[in-house]
Amino acid sequence: EAQVTQNPRYLITVTGKKLTVTCSQNMNHEYMSWYRQDPGLGLRQIYYSMNVEVTDKGDVPEGYKVSRKEKRNFPLILESPSPNQTSLYFCASSSMTGGGKNIQYFGAGTRLSVL
Amino acid sequence: KQEVTQIPAALSVPEGENLVLNCSFTDSAIYNLQWFRQDPGKGLTSLLLIQSSQREQTSGRLNASLDKSSGRSTLYIAASQPGDSATYLCAVDPVLNNDMRFGAGTRLTVKP
Numbered sequence: 464e465a466q467v468t469q470n471p472r473y474l475i476t477v478t479g480k481k482l483t484v485t486c487s488q489n490m491n492h493e494y495m496s497w498y499r500q501d502p503g504l505g506l507r508q509i510y511y512s513m514n515v516e517v518t519d520k521g522d523v524p525e526g527y528k529v530s531r532k533e534k535r536n537f538p539l540i541l542e543s544p545s546p547n548q549t550s551l552y553f554c555a556s557s558s559m560t561g562g563g564k565n566i567q568y569f570g571a572g573t574r575l576s577v578l
Numbered sequence: 579k580q581e582v583t584q585i586p587a588a589l590s591v592p593e594g595e596n597l598v599l600n601c602s603f604t605d606s607a608i609y610n611l612q613w614f615r616q617d618p619g620k621g622l623t624s625l626l627l628i629q630s631s632q633r634e635q636t637s638g639r640l641n642a643s644l645d646k647s648s649g650r651s652t653l654y655i656a657a658s659q660p661g662d663s664a665t666y667l668c669a670v671d672p673v674l675n676n677d678m679r680f681g682a683g684t685r686l687t688v689k690p
Contacts, residue, residue: 467621496677496678498680503682504682505667505680505681505682505683506622506667506669506680507680508677508678511676511677511678513676519676519677521677522677551619553621553622555622561609562609562673563609563610563629563630563671563673564609564610564671564678565627566612566624566627567612567614567622567624567669567678568624569614569621569622569623570621571620571621572619572620572621574619
């Protein structure tokens with residue numbers, strides 16, 4: 464079954480404590496990305512990756528890091544979380560055709576609260 | 579910078595009605611446009627993807643159209659059902675950037 468798996472689904476942490484949200488896909492997709500979703504602001508892209516070792520900033524990259532050492536994994540790292548990073552986070556992946564992305568598959572989401 | 583707008587922000591209809599959701603985008607240089615469904619607290623599910631060279635796509639009771647030159651897409655839902663209640667988002671894949679641009683969504687409620 465085609466899947467994008469995020470862990471954890473829920474996370475409560477304190478300011479400054481480093482955390483990692485994992486994302487894994489089983490579809491051999493080239494493209495992976497991270498979004499955050501906030502009420503009234505919609506879905507905003509944090510980082511994306513076109514392939515292994517290729518990552519780039521989206522709209523709201525400040526305070527986040529990513530890595531793409533393997534094609535299937537794309538972890539999101541918050542080195543020093545702050546309360547304004549409290550949000551619902553989604554990982555997504557898709558294959559690529561002719562420069563464009565195909566159907567995007569989304570994970571179930573990670574609800575993060577930073578106290 | 580590509581901007582995506584969805585109107586209306588919320589819509590409530592009685593069961594059985596046909597309805598149209600609108601999506602507009604500012605830059606017509608896109609690879610494709612996708613329509614997604616999101617249930618509360620859940621991830622997004624892709625409903626339809628229209629390539630830039632296509633005019634429409636259909637899946638069951640859903641029909642999405644694309645007018646790239648005018649920067650518009652519509653999602654038509656026929657014979658709406660309470661199970662269609664969700665937020666519907668459109669997203670464009672811009673040619674000039676490798677990111678994806680999402681609209682804020684239309685929250686649809688179908689009343690029994």
